[in-house]
Amino acid sequence: MNLVVPLEQVTLAVEGTDARFPVRRIYCVGRNYLDHIHETAGADEREPPFFFQKPADAILAPGEDFPYPSLTEKLHHEIELVVAINKAGADIKAENALAHIYGYGVGIDMTRRDLQAIAKEMRRPWEPGKAFDHAAPCSNIVPASSIGHPDKGRIWLAVNGEVKQDGDLEHQIWPVADAIAHLSMLFELMPGDLIMTGTPAGVGPLVAGDTVTGGIDGIAEIAVNVV
Ligand code: MN
Numbered sequence: 001m002n003l004v005v006p007l008e009q010v011t012l013a014v015e016g017t018d019a020r021f022p023v024r025r026i027y028c029v030g031r032n033y034l035d036h037i038h039e040t041a042g043a044d045e046r047e048p049p050f051f052f053q054k055p056a057d058a059i060l061a062p063g064e065d066f067p068y069p070s071l072t073e074k075l076h077h078e079i080e081l082v083v084a085i086n087k088a089g090a091d092i093k094a095e096n097a098l099a100h101i102y103g104y105g106v107g108i109d110m111t112r113r114d115l116q117a118i119a120k121e122m123r124r125p126w127e128p129g130k131a132f133d134h135a136a137p138c139s140n141i142v143p144a145s146s147i148g149h150p151d152k153g154r155i156w157l158a159v160n161g162e163v164k165q166d167g168d169l170e171h172q173i174w175p176v177a178d179a180i181a182h183l184s185m186l187f188e189l190m191p192g193d194l195i196m197t198g199t200p201a202g203v204g205p206l207v208a209g210d211t212v213t214g215g216i217d218g219i220a221e222i223a224v225n226v227v
Contacts, residue, residue, distance in 0.1 A: 010056045012084075012105065013140040015220070021084055021102065021141045024192030026054040028109055028130070029179050032172050032198025039201050049174045049182050052126050054109075054196075060137040064227040068208045069119025070110035070131050075206045075226075078199035079157035079165050079214040082107040082142045083176055084197070090188040097180035098149050100189060106220045107138040107196050108157070108212065111203075136196070137161075139220040150218050151175060155200060157214035169216065174198075 011020035030050045031037050060066055086102035109130070110165060116129025151168035156163055174182065179197055183189065206212065206226050215221035 001222070003158055004097065012059065012061065012138055014103070015140045015142045017143075022192045023056040023059055023129050023192055023194060026056060026194045026196065027187070028052050028054060028181055028196040029174065029183075029198040032174055032179070033167055033200040034171060034173060035167065035201035036199055036203065038201070039227065044170045048177060050128055051186065054131045054136045058131060058134060058136040059227070060134045060224065061152065062139055062222070066134055066137060066212075067227055068206075069110075069112060069134070071128075073115055074114040075111065076111045076113040077157055077159070077164070077206055077212055078109035078111060078203050079155055079167060080107050080109050080199050081155065081176070081197040081216055081219070082138055082141075083180070083195040083197060085117040085189050085193040086191045088119055088188060088190050090184050091185040092189065093182055094177040094181040098144075099178035100180060101144055101149065101176070102217050103141045103145075104150065105139040105141045106214060106216050106222045107194075107198050108222065109134055109199060110137065110213065112136040119214045123195045137222060137224045142220055147218060149176070150216070152215040153219065155214075155216045157202070157212065159204070159206065159210050159212055161211075161213075164204050165200055165202035165214070167202075171200065172197065189215065
C-alpha cells in the first residue's frame with residue numbers, strides 16, 4: 001500500500017515468545033474498586049460501569065522513560081490490570097467473555113488530575129486528563145494460556161519504593177467478564193483492543209525524578225522512570 005506517510009503499528013511484546021501483540025484501541029474502565037470510589041468525591045457505587053479511551057499510541061513500552069506531561073501540576077498514577085482481546089465480539093455475554101481474552105498485563109493509567117477535574121467541573125471531555133501522549137505505560141502481555149484468567153491477586157504500586165496503592169483484583173466492582181459484557185454493548189471489541197480495568201485506592205502525585213514500580217501477583221510487574 002502506498003501510504004502518504006508511513007505509520008507504525010503500536011505493539012507490545014508477548015512474554016515468553018517472539019510474537020508481538022498489536023494495539024488497536026485502549027479502553028479504560030472508570031471507578032471499578034470501592035475504595036477508590038470512596039476517595040473520589042460523591043460517586044455512587046451502584047452506577048453501571050463507564051468507559052473512556054486512550055489512543056493506541058499512548059502506550060509506553062517497558063524500559064521507556066515517561067516524560068512529565070505538559071500543562072499539569074497534578075500528575076497521578078493509577079495501577080491497573082490490562083486485558084488483551086484477540087477475538088471480536090459485540091454484546092458479549094459475561095459467561096462467554098473470557099474466550100475473547102488473549103492475555104493480561106499491568107498498566108498505569110497516567111492522569112493529569114487537575115485537567116480531569118476541570119473537565120468534570122465544566123462537563124467537558126476527559127481527553128486532556130487521560131488521553132495524552134505516553135499516558136499508558138504497559139508491561140509485556142502474558143498469555144492466558146500460561147497463567148489462566150486471574151480473578152484475585154494483589155495489585156500494588158510504589159513510588160520510590162514506598163507502597164502507595166495496595167489492593168486485590170477480587171475487589172473489582174465489575175470483574176473482567178462483566179466489564180467486557182458492558183463495554184461490548186457500546187463498542188464491538190476487536191483483536192488488538194486493550195482494556196484497562198480500573199484502579200484501587202491510593203492514587204497520588206508523581207514528579208520528575210520519581211521511579212514508579214508496580215505489579216499484579218501472578219501476572220507481571222512494571223517499572224517506569226518519570227523524567
Ligand atoms: Mn483508571
